Amino acid sequence: MADFFTGMRISSSGMTAQRTRMNTISSNIANINTTTTAEGGPYRRKDVVFEAIPEAKSFGEILSTTDPRQDFRRVQVTDVTSDRKAPILKYEPDHPDANPDGYVAYPNINLMEEMTNMIQASRAYEANVSALQATKDLALSALEIGR
Numbered sequence: 001m002a003d004f005f006t007g008m009r010i011s012s013s014g015m016t017a018q019r020t021r022m023n024t025i026s027s028n029i030a031n032i033n034t035t036t037t038a039e040g041g042p043y044r045r046k047d048v049v050f051e052a053i054p055e056a057k058s059f060g061e062i063l064s065t066t067d068p069r070q071d072f073r074r075v076q077v078t079d080v081t082s083d084r085k086a087p088i089l090k091y092e093p094d095h096p097d098a099n100p101d102g103y104v105a106y107p108n109i110n111l112m113e114e115m116t117n118m119i120q121a122s123r124a125y126e127a128n129v130s131a132l133q134a135t136k137d138l139a140l141s142a143l144e145i146g147r
Contacts, residue, residue: 024047
């Protein structure tokens with residue numbers, strides 16, 4: 001059976017992962033019109049990659065777990081990838097970043113998609129906060145029984 005700290009670590013790992021995701025989405029939205037970056041070319045949309053990893057402290061704990069219901073996992077950000085979609089070309093011959101044909105390469109970022117992802121990440125964060133609060137309340141209730 002998992003202890004209270006395991007539940008708290010799992011919830012907090014979800015909060016950390018979703019915070020990273022929200023920061024990445026914010027960067028995408030902030031750079032929606034960035035036509036020049038240090039790498040050259042327009043800004044590339046970023047995505048966060050998550051991985052579920054076992055919630056165990058040692059190799060011995062992993063080996064001693066025989067009950068599949070106790071395969072507790074936490075989430076971890078493993079990578080932040082750049083989107084490889086082609087940029088959007090807009091005809092703006094007076095723009096300083098226009099190519100010889102008068103086209104400017106803009107990031108291929110859909111604002112509605114980014115806002116939807118932000119809402120989803122925000123709700124996932126809130127769900128982890130609620131789970132963490134419920135775990136804390138259970139721990140406090142258990143302490144009250146001992147009085």
